[in-house]
């Protein structure tokens with residue numbers, strides 16, 4: 001299981017290939033099951049669609065090499 005906190009009011013929980021998205025930032029108590037959908041760990045764009053860099057998805061976790069590098073840099077900082 002992976003928990004990806006995006007803000008104090010929103011997060012993604014990934015269990016297997018299912019992702020649950022919880023967001024209360026707009027006070028709407030959004031809880032969604034995003035089945036078999038994957039999102040870039042860096043920019044949050046849906047994988048399978050490029051995030052503007054016109055690159056194919058880099059891997060299962062990132063939409064592009066740029067996003068992969070950015071996250072790596074953040075983790076090292």
Ligand SMILES: [Zn+2]
Nearest residue numbers: 040043063067
């Ligand atoms: Zn990205």
